[in-house]
Amino acid sequence: MRFKLESRGNYSALWTFASPLLAILLTIITAGVIFALMGHDPVAALYTFLVAPLVSATGLSELCVKAAPLVLIGVGLSLGFRANVWNIGAEGQFTLGAIFAGGFALHIGDGGGWWVFPAMLLLGVLGGMIWAGIPALLRVWFNASEILTSLMLTYVAQLLLIYLVTGPWKDPEGYGFPQTAMFGESALSPILVPETRLHLGVLAAVVVALLGWLILSKSMLGFQLRVVGLAPRAAAFAGFGQRRLIWLSLMLGGGLAGLAGMFEVAGPIGQLTPAISPGYGFTAIIVAFLGRLHPVGVVLAGLVLALSYLGGEAAQIDLGLPNAVTGIFQGVLLFYLLASDVLILYRPRLSFGAGRVVGRKSVGGSAA
Amino acid sequence: MPSTGQDVSVGQRSPLLRLTAISKQFPGCLANDAVDLAIQPGEIHALLGENGAGKSTLVKIIYGVQQPDQGEIAWQGAPVRIGNPAQARQLGIGMVFQHFSLFESLTVTENIALGISDPEERRGLAGRIAAISANYGLPLDPQRAVHDLSVGERQRVEIVRCLLQHPKLLIMDEPTSVLTPQEVDKLFATLRRLSEEGCAILYISHKLEEIRSLCRHATIMRQGRVVAECDPRRETAEHLAELMIGTRVAAARRGQITVSGETPRLEVTHLSLRSEQKFGTDLVDISFAVRPGEILGIAGIAGNGQGELMAALSGEVRLADAGTIRINGISAGQMGPARRRRLKAAFVPEERNGHGAVGPLALDENAFLSAYDSRHLVDWGLINGRRMRDFAGRIIAAFDVRCRGVQSQARALSGGNLQKFIVGREILQEPELLIVAQPTWGVDAGAAAAIHQALLDLAARGAAIVVISQDLDEILAVCQRIAVINLGRLSVPRPVEEVSVEEIGLLMGGIHDGRGHADPAAGDRGMDQQGPDRQGPDRRRPGDGGREHLAGDEQRAVQA
Numbered sequence: 001m002r003f004k005l006e007s008r009g010n011y012s013a014l015w016t017f018a019s020p021l022l023a024i025l026l027t028i029i030t031a032g033v034i035f036a037l038m039g040h041d042p043v044a045a046l047y048t049f050l051v052a053p054l055v056s057a058t059g060l061s062e063l064c065v066k067a068a069p070l071v072l073i074g075v076g077l078s079l080g081f082r083a084n085v086w087n088i089g090a091e092g093q094f095t096l097g098a099i100f101a102g103g104f105a106l107h108i109g110d111g112g113g114w115w116v117f118p119a120m121l122l123l124g125v126l127g128g129m130i131w132a133g134i135p136a137l138l139r140v141w142f143n144a145s146e147i148l149t150s151l152m153l154t155y156v157a158q159l160l161l162i163y164l165v166t167g168p169w170k171d172p173e174g175y176g177f178p179q180t181a182m183f184g185e186s187a188l189s190p191i192l193v194p195e196t197r198l199h200l201g202v203l204a205a206v207v208v209a210l211l212g213w214l215i216l217s218k219s220m221l222g223f224q225l226r227v228v229g230l231a232p233r234a235a236a237f238a239g240f241g242q243r244r245l246i247w248l249s250l251m252l253g254g255g256l257a258g259l260a261g262m263f264e265v266a267g268p269i270g271q272l273t274p275a276i277s278p279g280y281g282f283t284a285i286i287v288a289f290l291g292r293l294h295p296v297g298v299v300l301a302g303l304v305l306a307l308s309y310l311g312g313e314a315a316q317i318d319l320g321l322p323n324a325v326t327g328i329f330q331g332v333l334l335f336y337l338l339a340s341d342v343l344i345l346y347r348p349r350l351s352f353g354a355g356r357v358v359g360r361k362s363v364g365g366s367a368a
Numbered sequence: 369m370p371s372t373g374q375d376v377s378v379g380q381r382s383p384l385l386r387l388t389a390i391s392k393q394f395p396g397c398l399a400n401d402a403v404d405l406a407i408q409p410g411e412i413h414a415l416l417g418e419n420g421a422g423k424s425t426l427v428k429i430i431y432g433v434q435q436p437d438q439g440e441i442a443w444q445g446a447p448v449r450i451g452n453p454a455q456a457r458q459l460g461i462g463m464v465f466q467h468f469s470l471f472e473s474l475t476v477t478e479n480i481a482l483g484i485s486d487p488e489e490r491r492g493l494a495g496r497i498a499a500i501s502a503n504y505g506l507p508l509d510p511q512r513a514v515h516d517l518s519v520g521e522r523q524r525v526e527i528v529r530c531l532l533q534h535p536k537l538l539i540m541d542e543p544t545s546v547l548t549p550q551e552v553d554k555l556f557a558t559l560r561r562l563s564e565e566g567c568a569i570l571y572i573s574h575k576l577e578e579i580r581s582l583c584r585h586a587t588i589m590r591q592g593r594v595v596a597e598c599d600p601r602r603e604t605a606e607h608l609a610e611l612m613i614g615t616r617v618a619a620a621r622r623g624q625i626t627v628s629g630e631t632p633r634l635e636v637t638h639l640s641l642r643s644e645q646k647f648g649t650d651l652v653d654i655s656f657a658v659r660p661g662e663i664l665g666i667a668g669i670a671g672n673g674q675g676e677l678m679a680a681l682s683g684e685v686r687l688a689d690a691g692t693i694r695i696n697g698i699s700a701g702q703m704g705p706a707r708r709r710r711l712k713a714a715f716v717p718e719e720r721n722g723h724g725a726v727g728p729l730a731l732d733e734n735a736f737l738s739a740y741d742s743r744h745l746v747d748w749g750l751i752n753g754r755r756m757r758d759f760a761g762r763i764i765a766a767f768d769v770r771c772r773g774v775q776s777q778a779r780a781l782s783g784g785n786l787q788k789f790i791v792g793r794e795i796l797q798e799p800e801l802l803i804v805a806q807p808t809w810g811v812d813a814g815a816a817a818a819i820h821q822a823l824l825d826l827a828a829r830g831a832a833i834v835v836i837s838q839d840l841d842e843i844l845a846v847c848q849r850i851a852v853i854n855l856g857r858l859s860v861p862r863p864v865e866e867v868s869v870e871e872i873g874l875l876m877g878g879i880h881d882g883r884g885h886a887d888p889a890a891g892d893r894g895m896d897q898q899g900p901d902r903q904g905p906d907r908r909r910p911g912d913g914g915r916e917h918l919a920g921d922e923q924r925a926v927q928a
Contacts, residue, residue, distance in 0.1 A: 052902070218750050218753075220746050220751060223751060226729070227726055230727075230728055234724070234725065234737065235684065235703060236705070237715065237737075238706070239706025240555065241704070
């Protein structure tokens with residue numbers, strides 16, 4: 001008996017959507033096996049990890065709070081990934097957005113008025129764009145891979161943040177902790193629902209997702225991004241400037257990551273610390289692919305990955321498991337997603353009897 | 369190991385290869401439907417049919433690349449199962465594909481050695497290559513790197529690779545589409561020689577004159593079935609065409625053409641351009657002009673700078689000097705494709721999928737691709753879906769594009785239908801200048817005639833058209849003037865009535881009129897010797913190819 005993959009010769013629309021669901025199912029099964037191997041009742045552990053965080057109103061609002069930055073970043077990355085611009089450094093752009101906005105908030109202190117928060121929004125976006133502009137410049141001028149440059153700049157951003165919060169911006173009354181003073185009232189994100197942490201960033205994520213949908217499906221820009229990703233030569237033939245689209249992709253991705261960073265420090269955190277992000281910028285890459293690079297899919301995927309953060313915290317508290325559970329869950333999910341995506345282009349076949357390998361088959365198409 | 373030692377006893381009338389009721393089903397298409405085929409030892413057998421008739425599937429089955437769903441294959445009277453190409457080669461079947469599989473940076477010998485797994489066999493390979501190439505009139509230097517070879521020479525490498533195995537059956541898939549008329553003559557001499565020595569040849573083509581001059585037997589396929597068997601020498605080309613196509617095809621008719629003396633729609637002056645591709649062809653000092661109502665044909669063998677010229681004309685590659693290309697009198701050399709379109713230019717690139725159209729996108733989005741500006745399909749940065757679909761619908765109706773509607777994916781269309789869609793998209797924008805590469809490459813005869821007619825009609829409305837094509841028949845059918853591109857240089861355009869096919873062939877081979885790039889007398893010298901002495905410091909100098917392509921005394925033009 002042999003297992004064989006046959007080219008479908010076409011994309012399967014069904015599996016484009018079924019593949020993420022299959023990946024999630026396989027991830028849950030694998031997580032259960034891991035829990036069992038660690039000596040926990042898998043059903044109870046999975047309940048703690050995946051269901052318990054959702055049963056309370058607080059849990060649901062926390063899910064949205066965690067999903068907001070993932071969705072904001074994920075939408076921007078999706079548009080860029082469509083154009084084959086692989087911005088892997090959203091984490092760094094997120095950090096710079098937080099630094100730009102946070103620095104301004106610290107400068108204003110307890111004063112200021114209504115204009116402080118809008119200014120922080122702009123500065124957050126600007127910070128992310130500047131950080132994404134470096135890989136864009138290097139790509140357009142020197143054809144340097146943005147995958148490497150944007151990723152490496154993440155670590156530069158992280159070190160810059162640590163320098164600022166342990167040095168010039170350190171809170172003088174903070175007992176030596178590496179953190180800044182809390183932001184003033186005017187620099188904090190408005191809360192949408194009293195008694196929760198649902199801040200304006202959650203609403204912004206929904207609006208951005210809808211705008212992203214509009215851009216992708218209806219706008220000239222979205223069309224250009226899609227064509228340059230699907231067929232770069234056709235984009236050149238149509239006269240779509242490749243350099244312009246590289247710039248736009250990175251500006252969109254960087255700006256939205258910066259916006260997410262700004263909302264995170266102006267919302268749930270309220271100050272700058274070295275730990276403003278549990279890896280949102282990297283997790284958003286999984287969100288983008290799990291959401292099929294589609295803004296609406298990104299919202300759903302953002303909720304799933306947000307749950308992995310909540311579940312990780314719950315597993316830490318209730319089961320005494322290390323926080324690495326979150327990372328394992330996310331990694332396994334990405335692994336299964338990439339594996340399941342094979343089904344979009346190929347059909348599995350079991351053949352019985354003495355099969356022979358026949359000829360050489362050329363396999364067309366590109367994997368997402 | 370090839371079993372070449374045994375002599376096939378002559379006289380027995382069982383065919384070398386017999387296919388009985390071969391069927392092959394692909395999703396959505398019955399490629400071969402109960403096909404019978406018998407090839408006698410030593411005969412040159414034509415397999416004739418349009419694109420999509422099932423020829424390629426059938427030969428892939430013979431060569432073991434694909435397996436039939438039903439039917440039997442008998443080799444020298446005994447039933448066989450050909451599981452893969454290696455088994456086919458062991459039986460004594462060789463195949464020269466239309467697209468070569470050679471490594472550019474390796475030498476001829478290295479390329480051939482790659483296909484030989486037995487180290488014993490590799491010993492003395494260069495000598496055997498030289499011997500075979502001399503013996504069969506296929507001049508080839510075993511030490512030269514493939515990227516230095518012309519397309520004709522590359523084909524020789526593939527043929528020699530097959531001949532080293534001493535095949536009993538040689539399959540040639542559309543071998544002449546990349547050759548000059550003179551090279552075709554040389555190839556035919558080689559094939560006749562092989563046939564006399566007892567090697568059968570299965571010759572796949574849709575060029576009728578070729579088949580009539582070369583083959584003794586023809587099997588004609590249409591829509592997966594064998595529709596006729598005949599002796600092509602006894603049939604007229606018209607009758608063969610009818611059998612192949614099923615109906616009479618009205619050839620495109622030229623209307624009254626008036627080339628007016630206004631400003632040229634396109635004026636190219638001293639265009640030189642370094643190729644961006646590693647083994648591409650640099651353009652050297654190209655000048656020409658096309659006036660309203662005129663169709664200029666640019667002939668040439670593939671890889672002589674056509675792609676580079678197309679990119680320079682469309683604006684996908686920009687030029688240092690804006691004045692090198694003028695469209696309607698306006699310097700356009702530094703404009704990209706979108707701005708050139710605003711000067712009422714339009715382009716049809718050679719490659720349909722991935723260049724002229726985006727396969728995974730729907731037809732309406734593909735209509736948008738080049739027409740968004742001229743058809744005003746964008747409002748405030750958003751796509752106007754209704755106007756986009758309307759325009760796509762107009763293309764489909766006007767050019768008889770067979771599809772399931774504007775929402776079908778471009779790649780779901782057959783090559784001919786997609787080409788009609790792309791050509792239609794450009795023509796319906798009413799360009800004043802149309803530059804089209806390989807307008808009917810891989811397109812069936814009916815669609816080709818429709819495309820030719822559309823080009824003639826557009827010119828009659830006052831547009832200037834440049835047709836870059838490797839198909840000489842096409843250029844002679846629709847163009848008023850013809851120029852030939854060779855090694856990046858363009859010959860002076862001349863009226864088609866004033867040039868003979870023979871002259872065009874010489875130009876394609878690199879002999880330029882009055883420019884003295886080559887010494888025509890050199891052509892008479894012995895072609896069967898290799899010429900390592902010819903590799904001076906400038907190894908790709910024009911004329912190099914010409915000397916080799918000039919065959920000795922055969923004067924017949926085949927493609928007349």
